[in-house]
Amino acid sequence: MNKRWTVRDNADQDVVKKLAVELNIDPVLSTLLVHRGIGTFEEARYFFRPDQRHLHDPFLMKDMEKAIMRIEDAIAAGEKILVYGDYDVDGTTAVATVYGFFKGWYPKLEYYIPDRYKEGYGISTQGIDYAADNGFTLIIALDCGIKSVDKIEYANSRGVDFIICDHHLPGAELPAAVAVLDPKRNDCEYPYKELSGCGIGFKLIQAYAEKHDIPFEEVARFLDLVAISISCDIVHITGENRVLAHFGLQKINTDPCIGVKTLMQVAGRTGSFTISDVVFLLGPRINAAGRIDDAKHAVELLIACDEDIAKEKGLMINTRNAERKGHDLDITGEALNMIDNDEVLINRKSTVVFNENWHKGVIGIVASRLTEKYYRPTIVLTRSNGHVAGSARSVLGYDLYEALCECKDLLIQFGGHKYAAGLTMEPENVEAFKARFEEVVSATISPEQLIQQIQIDAELRLSQIEPKFFRILNQFAPFGPENMSPVFISKNVYVSGNVGLVGAAHIKMNLMQEGSAAFDCIAFNHGEYLPQLKSGVPFDICYSIEENVWRERRTIQLNIKGIRI
Structure with missing residues (x-):
């Protein structure tokens, strides 16, 4: 190329x-x-x-005081708290960080990861029902929730309060949660806007520790997880993220938690880990738990206090990662053949491929591989729970999210970033979506953006x-x-x-x-x-x-x- x-x-x-x-x-x-x-x-x-003194005051984040007060009230009243997070690396490290911290101070605490296939991304009705039916009155949602206006309304009707810790762009309306922590809120004056979801969770426990005179060392012991989230969620490594990543990598290389140490061992890599090593060796294994099986296994590994349990979980996750690689290679091969044997697909400025039998857990990886091969905005679609689910990837300089906004009438839901997104549609809209997406991309992408730089x-x-x-x-x-x-x-x-x-x-x-x-x-x-x-x-x-x-x-x-x- x-x-x-x-x-x-x-x-x-x-x-x-x-x-x-x-x-x-x-x-x-x-x-x-x-x-x-x-x-x-x-x-x-x-x-x-980089110096830990460079970390910003967590109370500069809009609603942080409200969040801490609600947690304090819950603890004082003996309420049950549910820590809820997405099934990817950022979500599972965030849950392990917040749950791991508060579990040391408060026993009435559980965590919940939605099932990728039954519930989909973000806050689910099933998750809210689980909380309400089991006596949880407070949910701390991590790496998701900023656009879950209807879900939070439903939770309120069931007597479940939410604290949202998210780093995605908000919509026109914020959810009616007790607190919404997101530096990307228009009314949030927090000095750094590019934290990961786990990074927002870290600021929450940092704030609680400061308020209750808990030594910073009790918070810093989760920096290895924060560094993994920063690396794998492809957020900016500037400003506060660079400080967190610097000290998080130090911890990975000198004193990782048992779960991270086990992951390093099953990855078979010795020597000092860099950001790149974390992305290619640790991240895929954590992700594989949710792609192939249940992301709760990843959290169980990351919060493990017993080496035998960690080893068992680590080996299982490593096996899931091997399965994920197999699916990845098979589906990538099928998709390449589909494109190479179709004159229309070859000559388009976008790639949209669909096979109802593809494994939903790896379509994001396949989309990345197709983008590398053909270097154009790419979406891979498959069947999921009666709908069609997709994973999208973009090329340098092209705003994929904006392109999806132009197709929103054909979608049930979508969300993500400039360069990566997820979407869901009705099966009957697939062909119309392919045509519309190609039309939008063709009209808005420059010739230079279609040549790798x-x-x-x-x-x-x-x-x-x-x-x-x-x-x-x-x-x-x-x-x-x-x-x-x-x-x-x-x-x-x-x-x-x-x-x-x-x-x-x-x-x-x-x-x-x-x-x-x-x-x-x-x-x-x-x-x-x-x-x-x-x-x-x-x-x-x-x-x-x-x-x-x-x-x-x-x-x-x-x-x-x-x-x-």
């Missing part, structure tokens, strides 16, 4: 030079800081030295990559949305020494540039370039810089994202 190389050029050079001098760093590094909105020595110190942060000479540069570059971590691992371009490099295939499609080689040492390089899925990579023939590369560890030997490696002969 052809990719656009786009070099960022929006850095104020006066600020770049000033920062380089003040921080005694390479101007390329100060350029990276300016790209991240950092223009002063003080801002750079805040960025490079490699965004390059700066041009770099290979001779600039020396130990101090690499050491400071590592301090930009943890990497993630809005703070991605920097990508550099180096021109007129050439093969020096070894070059060859690793596996079927990856190139491993040594590269030099005039005046530089040789660097080890790996170029995943670039095997077609091998015949052109001859000794002494110049070409350009874009790449990120990483540390490669092999048999306890650590070297700097260039991870090549693109080659231009």
Whole structure:
């Protein structure tokens, strides 16, 4: 697939030079800081030295005081409290965090995860009925609820109060809950808007701890779960999230809770975990519980206090993850064949595929894979409880949620973000929806948005990559949305020494540039370039810089994202 190389050029050079001098760093590094909105020595110190004191006062969040007062009243009156959360990584880590914290102080507490297939996403009537029928008078809802106006009205009619802790965009009307914690509320002045659902839950327990003089250490022990939610829910790793992710990763790598430690073991990965490791090794296993079986198993693992129970749950979840991979491969193969053998689908600017027999638990993963392959807004649909359920993914810069808004008359419900969403419709609307969605996308997407982009942060000479540069570059971590691992371009490099295939499609080689040492390089899925990579023939590369560890030997490696002969 052809990719656009786009070099960022929006850095104020006066600020770049000033920062380089003040921080005694390479101007390329100060350029990276300016790209991240950092223009002063003080801002750079805040960025490079995350501190728990940088966390905001939780009571700055609208309705936090109301939420804490309602919890206090419930505890004082001996009411039963139900901690309710979504079935994905963000929801299950949020439930484990809030339930795990309050269970240490109050016994009349349970948790509830809706069944993906019987109840669907968010707050369900069944969940409310369960609470009312079993004497629960307060539900703390996590990672869901901000648009559940009718469900909260129903809960109120049954004598069940709600505290909503959500991070999704509100609708025109807020639910009539006792408290609605969501920084994205128009009337909420909380300084940071991009917390995960688990992050909102963390602020709730932080507020309760502050109000009751509980040591912060009792709250901080859940930071490994918060870091997992931040990593896997693809929220911005900036501001407060970056602080939470920094200390959460520290906890994962030094003192994880029993459940997270077990997950790391069953994943078979040793060594220090990065955000990327969490996304690809821990997240899919937590998600697999709800995709294939019951997400309650994930919560049971994450709150486990006994190593034997944790091991049992961890092995079971690992097995579910293997099943999930099987479904994923099968359905992806079927979907690819469906598209490749249909001239109409091939030439569209969107992809919408439907098979009533596909497993609902993996259609989001399949949508992501199809988006990678064809690089256009993609929706994968299957049958679920008499309706058709779908999972949608978008491409850089294209607002999928807005496109779905243009199709809302054909949908029962939908929700999500700019780049990912879920939806439900009646079976008879599938063909009309395919046509409408294609019509909307065709009218609103630009030609450039349909070509995958490699965004390059700066041009770099290979001779600039020396130990101090690499050491400071590592301090930009943890990497993630809005703070991605920097990508550099180096021109007129050439093969020096070894070059060859690793596996079927990856190139491993040594590269030099005039005046530089040789660097080890790996170029995943670039095997077609091998015949052109001859000794002494110049070409350009874009790449990120990483540390490669092999048999306890650590070297700097260039991870090549693109080659231009």
